[in-house]
Amino acid sequence: MRPQLWQLVRFGLVGAVNTGTFYLLYLLLHPHLPYFAAFTGAFFLSMVGSFFMNTYFTYRTRPTWRKFLLFPLPNVTNYLVQSGGVFALVEWARMDDRIAPLPAAAVAIPITYVLSKIVLTGRGEHPARPAPDRAAGSAQSDDLGAAPVRVEVVEQ
Structure with missing residues (x-):
């Protein structure tokens, strides 16, 4: 199986x-x-648990x-999608408020995958590929994997 597909499987796991942890906490609270509280x-x-599971297991990167x-940024979008979904399902569709978080979470999954990958691994870098050559004169990338800036000295 391709490394990116394995990453998607790990993200799903x-x-x-x-989701199980969230739902258990929800039922306890x-x-x-x-x-809604x-x-x-x-x-x-x-x-918090999601951050550590995704850094170590899904993307295999260092926390x-x-x-x-930065990890809350993709989760803010996730939260808005899920909370809007929970509200709509409970208030408008009259779904049981103990079940409504599950379908709302399913809608948010693809969005969360893409945004969390950007935050935890960097834009466009694939964890299975080696990092770009860090030759002298080029800057290191930051934790977000931003592309290095190459600085060239031109002698006159």
């Missing part, structure tokens, strides 16, 4: 574990909080404070 609390608590601080 992490997503399944994280639900009796004590309004459904329970949803929000469970979402943010499970995001850094920078990545940890």
Whole structure:
């Protein structure tokens, strides 16, 4: 199987574990909080676990404070999609508020994959490919994998 396909499979496995963790937290918080507060609390608590599972297992990269601080960015989009979905399913479609987070999460998965890959591995870099040559005169890439800037000295 191609490395990128394995990465997608690992992302799915992490997503399944994280969804289970989120849902368990949601069910534990639900009796004590309004459904939306329970949803929000469970979402943010499970995001910490998601960061570590995705860095170590999915993308096989080193966790850094920078990545940890940026990791919420893809999850903000995920949160907006999921919370909008939960609200619409509960309030408009009259779905049971204990079940509504599951279909809402399914809609957000592809968006989260693309954005988390950008944050954790860098734009366009594939983890199976070797890093570009870091010849003298070129800058190192940052934690986000931004393309190095080549500096050439021209003698006159």
